[in-house]
Amino acid sequence: MVQISRLQLLAIxxxxxxxxxxxxxxxxxxxxxxxxxxxxxxxxxxxxxxxRGGSYLLLEVDxxxxxxxxxxxxxxxxxxxxxxxxxxxTGLGLDDESVVFSLREQADxxxxxxxxxxxxxxxxxxxxxxxxxxxxxxxxxxAERRVSVVQQSIEIVRRRIDETGTREPTIQxxxxxxxxxxxxxxxxxxxxxxxxxxxxxxxxxxxDEDVVPGVDSVPPGSRLLQSQEREVAGAPRxxxxxNRVMVSGDNLVDAQPTxxxxxxxxxxxxxxxxxxxxxxxxxxxxxxxxxxxxxxxxISAPVIxxxxxxxxxxxxxxxxxxxxxxxxxxxxAGALPAELTVLEERSVGPGLGADSIAAGETxxxxxxxxxxxxxxxxxxxxxxxxxxALLINLILILGVLSGLxxxxxxxGIAGIVLTIGMAVDANVLIFERIREEVRNGRxxxxxxxxxxxxxLSAIIDANVTTLIAAVLLYNFGTGPIRxxxxxxxxxxxxxxxxxxxxxxxxxxxxxxxxxxxxxxPI
Amino acid sequence: MALIRLLPAEPKVPFLALRRWFLVFxxxxxxxxxxxxxxxxxxxxxxxxxxxLIEIRTHQPADxxxxxxxxxxLGLGEVTLQEFxxxxxxxxxxxxxxxxxxxxxxxxxxxxAELGELVEEYRRTExxxxxxxxxxRRAGMLATILSLLGIAxxxxxRFEWHFALAxxxxxxxxxxxxxxxxxxxxxEFNLATLAAVLTIAGYSINDTVVVFDRxxxxxxxxxxxxxxxxxxxxxxATLSRTILTSVTTLIALVTLYVxxxxxxxxxxxxxxxxxxxxxxxxxxxxxxxxxxxGLRRSSLAPAEEEQKGATPAAASGxx
Numbered sequence: 001m002v003q004i005s006r007l008q009l010l011a012i013x014x015x016x017x018x019x020x021x022x023x024x025x026x027x028x029x030x031x032x033x034x035x036x037x038x039x040x041x042x043x044x045x046x047x048x049x050x051x052r053g054g055s056y057l058l059l060e061v062d063x064x065x066x067x068x069x070x071x072x073x074x075x076x077x078x079x080x081x082x083x084x085x086x087x088x089x090t091g092l093g094l095d096d097e098s099v100v101f102s103l104r105e106q107a108d109x110x111x112x113x114x115x116x117x118x119x120x121x122x123x124x125x126x127x128x129x130x131x132x133x134x135x136x137x138x139x140x141x142x143a144e145r146r147v148s149v150v151q152q153s154i155e156i157v158r159r160r161i162d163e164t165g166t167r168e169p170t171i172q173x174x175x176x177x178x179x180x181x182x183x184x185x186x187x188x189x190x191x192x193x194x195x196x197x198x199x200x201x202x203x204x205x206x207x208d209e210d211v212v213p214g215v216d217s218v219p220p221g222s223r224l225l226q227s228q229e230r231e232v233a234g235a236p237r238x239x240x241x242x243n244r245v246m247v248s249g250d251n252l253v254d255a256q257p258t259x260x261x262x263x264x265x266x267x268x269x270x271x272x273x274x275x276x277x278x279x280x281x282x283x284x285x286x287x288x289x290x291x292x293x294x295x296x297x298x299i300s301a302p303v304i305x306x307x308x309x310x311x312x313x314x315x316x317x318x319x320x321x322x323x324x325x326x327x328x329x330x331x332x333a334g335a336l337p338a339e340l341t342v343l344e345e346r347s348v349g350p351g352l353g354a355d356s357i358a359a360g361e362t363x364x365x366x367x368x369x370x371x372x373x374x375x376x377x378x379x380x381x382x383x384x385x386x387x388x389a390l391l392i393n394l395i396l397i398l399g400v401l402s403g404l405x406x407x408x409x410x411x412g413i414a415g416i417v418l419t420i421g422m423a424v425d426a427n428v429l430i431f432e433r434i435r436e437e438v439r440n441g442r443x444x445x446x447x448x449x450x451x452x453x454x455x456l457s458a459i460i461d462a463n464v465t466t467l468i469a470a471v472l473l474y475n476f477g478t479g480p481i482r483x484x485x486x487x488x489x490x491x492x493x494x495x496x497x498x499x500x501x502x503x504x505x506x507x508x509x510x511x512x513x514x515x516x517x518x519x520x521p522i
Numbered sequence: 523m524a525l526i527r528l529l530p531a532e533p534k535v536p537f538l539a540l541r542r543w544f545l546v547f548x549x550x551x552x553x554x555x556x557x558x559x560x561x562x563x564x565x566x567x568x569x570x571x572x573x574x575l576i577e578i579r580t581h582q583p584a585d586x587x588x589x590x591x592x593x594x595x596l597g598l599g600e601v602t603l604q605e606f607x608x609x610x611x612x613x614x615x616x617x618x619x620x621x622x623x624x625x626x627x628x629x630x631x632x633x634x635a636e637l638g639e640l641v642e643e644y645r646r647t648e649x650x651x652x653x654x655x656x657x658x659r660r661a662g663m664l665a666t667i668l669s670l671l672g673i674a675x676x677x678x679x680r681f682e683w684h685f686a687l688a689x690x691x692x693x694x695x696x697x698x699x700x701x702x703x704x705x706x707x708x709x710e711f712n713l714a715t716l717a718a719v720l721t722i723a724g725y726s727i728n729d730t731v732v733v734f735d736r737x738x739x740x741x742x743x744x745x746x747x748x749x750x751x752x753x754x755x756x757x758x759a760t761l762s763r764t765i766l767t768s769v770t771t772l773i774a775l776v777t778l779y780v781x782x783x784x785x786x787x788x789x790x791x792x793x794x795x796x797x798x799x800x801x802x803x804x805x806x807x808x809x810x811x812x813x814x815x816g817l818r819r820s821s822l823a824p825a826e827e828e829q830k831g832a833t834p835a836a837a838s839g840x841x
Binding site for chain 2 (some may be wrong): 058187188190193197341342343344345346347348349351352355356359360362363366367370371374375377378410411413414417418420421422424425428429432435436439454457458461462463464465466468469470472473475476477478481484485488
């Protein structure tokens with residue numbers, strides 16, 4: 001153990017230099033770093049949201065709602081198609097996870113199969129000999145749909161967040177149907193939550209003007225919707241709206257907030273298909289009302305004064321400047337295929353983040369100095385060496401964190417401080433051993449050799465067991481806790497390296513300098 | 523050369539003679555912890571209980587009583603307020619709302635609307651939905667149990683089943699005593715404090731392994747000494763190291779406790795307690811348990827014999 005080969009020496013020095021190089025960017029300003037060429041390390045530590053300030057949102061995509069919607073669509077199809085084919089049925093409805101119905105005549109079974117086949121896509125239709133029918137979604141179809149709905153939702157979430165001008169958002173899938181959104185620098189996510197809180201499915205429908213809402217019963221093929229507009233009395237106005245979609249929001253290509261007669265409005269433009277449909281629908285319904293429906297709410301229901309042929313139009317309603325802007329943004333970004341729910345939110349303001357960094361820096365530096373002093377006091381010259389190793393250890397941790405671009409969080413800083421305290425353990429073990437060997441009458445060189453040799457197994461076992469705890473913390477923890485596990489693990493590895501290799505190099509150099517004639521300075 | 527000496531060069535503390543007292547103390551500590559946990563439980567933070575936590579900084583020093591009245595009148599159920607490190611900083615805890623996640627979101631907006639212009643900065647907003655809270659609780663339990671078992675298995679491979687079992691029991695003691703610590707002081711128990719518990723397990727085992735390593739060595743060194751004497755010698759031989767490492771770790775942690783800010787103070791308090799309790803459990807529990815579990819010299823035969831599997835105990839212990 002008192003021999004260090006040239007190769008080992010090179011390796012140790014190489015690691016130290018690399019550590020320094022990767023840690024160095026943390027001392028430079030952002031502007032200086034940007035000027036550095038790519039081939040030298042130019043990344044400072046990647047700070048977590050709890051230190052730099054920002055928001056973390058965990059969203060859940062309501063995929064089950066999509067399935068329910070799909071099934072109730074089948075109910076409508078069955079009703080319409082069987083009626084059109086003059087096939088009698090009873091008991092049509094939703095039962096658990098399937099659509100059920102029974103045919104009146106067993107003779108119609110084959111015909112019903114043929115009629116319905118085209119309308120159910122990849123769902124499974126079964127009609128038994130008694131004429132009892134069911135339509136179910138297969139597990140494969142559901143799984144496929146789940147993936148595509150979540151994927152699509154992520155895309156729309158990304159577009160909406162990009163539209164708000166948030167810089168460097170991270171949007172990723174988590175688990176089966178969750179989306180993790182991280183927004184550095186956004187300490188008030190209220191607006192973004194609002195934007196993500198609506199699916200923004202827009203469609204244009206004709207208003208059923210023969211029916212008085214709230215008085216007459218709503219005929220099949222129409223439904224009663226509330227409006228964002230208010231009656232004079234304050235209650236929301238209601239409209240009976242035809243289910244058939246004139247044009248859907250999918251055909252929109254652009255939407256912008258603007259003003260009309262001093263009122264905020266949203267102007268929009270259809271693609272060619274949308275423009276054609278809208279043109280036809282407006283031409284044949286001049287003088288009637290059409291409703292602009294967003295997420296089952298009528299924004300407004302203007303009169304069609306003349307055919308709208310250019311594919312451009314304006315949505316007016318009770319908008320504020322902000323809500324007109326938001327609606328335009330939502331329409332541009334597209335509709336979400338499913339509803340999103342915020343399951344978890346954590347936001348940290350820039351003030352707290354900066355305070356935490358400052359507190360962490362002070363605590364680490366003071367902790368470092370105190371432990372260095374203590375080690376020097378307890379072990380003399382060798383203690384000073386261990387203290388230097390501790391400083392090197394801190395630089396290495398910083399270097400590894402920056403090099404790997406691992407995220408440093410507040411608990412992560414705590415992990416570093418804890419490591420500062422624990423890192424000297426390996427050196428303490430070695431030094432205590434050396435003292436013992438000296439007491440047992442060994443000479444300096446032999447005592448040092450035995451000290452390192454004997455302490456090694458305890459050092460490795462002790463660190464591996466702690467490493468086990470760190471790895472499990474990483475696997476089960478989230479966000480900040482992972483940051484703690486990462487710095488703890490990195491600290492364990494670097495502290496083993498500095499204790500076993502770096503201090504040994506110092507001790508051996510000291511031995512070679514020939515100063516070990518008398519008692520060891522320990 | 524050294525300026526300070528904490529201990530005589532070769533301490534002779536009769537630890538093993540005190541083993542009954544240690545175990546009695548440990549039993550009292552654990553019983554007390556469990557009793558407190560059962561009677562007053564843990565002060566779960568939003569992470570595990572679900573709910574809303576908002577930390578604000580106000581322009582003027584905050585009038586907590588007045589704020590409490592205002593926020594309490596919003597119909598959001600239990601709202602607790604506390605000053606958080608400075609007169610202008612207030613921590614607001616809102617209980618989990620009935621209903622789904624949307625109801626929780628609405629509660630955040632209600633609180634914000636009520637606070638209005640009073641607030642200079644929203645320093646922190648944390649909301650954890652009931653489902654996520656439940657998941658985090660489960661994952662936390664699992665992480666704790668798995669890390670204890672993982673550590674025990676590693677020790678079993680490296681040492682002997684006696685050591686693994688003794689270490690596991692000492693760790694269980696540490697975890698229970700730490701949970702008791704959080705329960706008695708009603709310090710908020712959140713994800714970070716759970717991390718503290720796991721770190722304590724890591725620290726404590728670190729300490730235990732060092733002593734075990736020495737026990738193994740000492741057993742192999744003496745052919746005739748009685749086991750209690752051997753264990754005592756191993757403890758004394760490592761005592762200086764045990765104390766030094768605890769002291770350096772405590773120095774770092776106390777610095778962090780004082781200067782690290784309010785957010786991680788509970789976490790650091792847990793770690794400080796853990797270092798003390800982890801050091802105790804090595805000396806007072808893990809090593810005496812080796813004696814009670816009937817560690818024999820034959821099961822720790824020298825390495826060469828062990829590899830051949832010459833002794834039955836070594837073979838069965840997987841050593």
